Amino acid sequence: MIDPIILQRGSDWRAQAEVFDEIFFVFLALGTLVGTIVVAYTLWNVYKYRDDGGEPREDFDAPTVGELPTGQGGPKAKKLFLSFGLSAIVVISLVVYAYGLLLYVEEGPDANEESDIEILVTGYQFGWEYEYPNGHTTRGELVVPADHRVNLDVTSTDVWHNFGSSELRIKSDAIPGETSEVWFAVSSETVEEQGGEATYRVECFELCGQGHSAMKGQITALPQDEWEEWYESTGGDSENSSNVEGGVSVDDTASVSHAAVGGVPA
Structure with a gap:
């Protein structure tokens, strides 16, 4: 849950427009960063494992269609579960962050009969x-x-x-x-x-x-x-x-x- 102190400082409340703009910026910035990393890593692998017309190496473990590339605990498994773990952390963090801000938008700052x-x-x-x-x-x-x-x-x-x-x-x-x-x-x-x-x-x-x-x-x-x-x-x-x-x-x-x-x- 987002601390209300972050969202309201005395009577200086965060307006909905500011909150939604912040959510949009965070999602845009993080999405751009993650997208850049994923695309760059994909292009690097495309170049590294391109077909150069030669014979494949004997130790090359080609992926099998329909099966997870676990590699029985080898490097493929580490990369797979590392990517899953990082993705889960990013998604869960975004959900908690956005949910806290949206609760603030829904409920509003603390009511004050004298100034409201x-x-x-x-x-x-x-x-x-x-x-x-x-x-x-x-x-x-x-x-x-x-x-x-x-x-x-x-x-x-x-x-x-x-x-x-x-x-x-x-x-x-x-x-x-x-x-x-x-x-x-x-x-x-x-x-x-x-x-x-x-x-x-x-x-x-x-x-x-x-x-x-x-x-x-x-x-x-x-x-x-x-x-x-x-x-x-x-x-x-x-x-x-x-x-x-x-x-x-x-x-x-x-x-x-x-x-x-x-x-x-x-």
């Missing part, structure tokens, strides 16, 4: 509505703070949808009458790298009707202080609900662009 944010995500034909803890709702755009675990409760009002963001490596079914859960986090370093406001595309990954291809949205991550200023301005008043461009309404008309307060969507 829980948002209700409701899919409809054809868009997304987000309801914040104070009752404020937005359509099309989800605004979250950096360095916080954001818990999403995902559901639907009509048909099956699937809420997801490829960049954040999150996906969750949106089923009428049921609620599925998913979490994500965006680091402040990532927000700074994107100029103080990190944006991620949201899509529906379940064919849900004629407007499915237009059922898009956006996740915007802001620095903590800017998000708090934006959140306080919402006041929990349902009349402050805002819409951003993205998604199609029931009558297939595009949603209007959102208003902005001090450059921050409200």
Whole structure:
């Protein structure tokens, strides 16, 4: 099991995107290394034991089709079981390593009621509505703070949808009458790298009707202080609900662009 301390350092959690990128890099690097060694060793044996047209040596122990080249404990057996042993060590190590990281992605970092944010995500034909803890709702755009675990409760009002963001490596079914859960986090370093406001595309990954291809949205991550200023301005008043461009309404008309307060969507 991977030590949770490796995955979360205080409140600096590892986002799913970072975890999946690391798994991909490790598998790619190790696969390239092992593949290079195997191919190089195979080519060396092809050259060493090539047919040069001469008579085979008397001590040459040719392999027999359908039989393991054990050689009764000779060099062939050592090479065979050595390769099996090394392969088993590599595969088992990768399984344990990846399983520990995937458990972290599944369960998420330790919950913290003071800093965690829980948002209700409701899919409809054809868009997304987000309801914040104070009752404020937005359509099309989800605004979250950096360095916080954001818990999403995902559901639907009509048909099956699937809420997801490829960049954040999150996906969750949106089923009428049921609620599925998913979490994500965006680091402040990532927000700074994107100029103080990190944006991620949201899509529906379940064919849900004629407007499915237009059922898009956006996740915007802001620095903590800017998000708090934006959140306080919402006041929990349902009349402050805002819409951003993205998604199609029931009558297939595009949603209007959102208003902005001090450059921050409200």
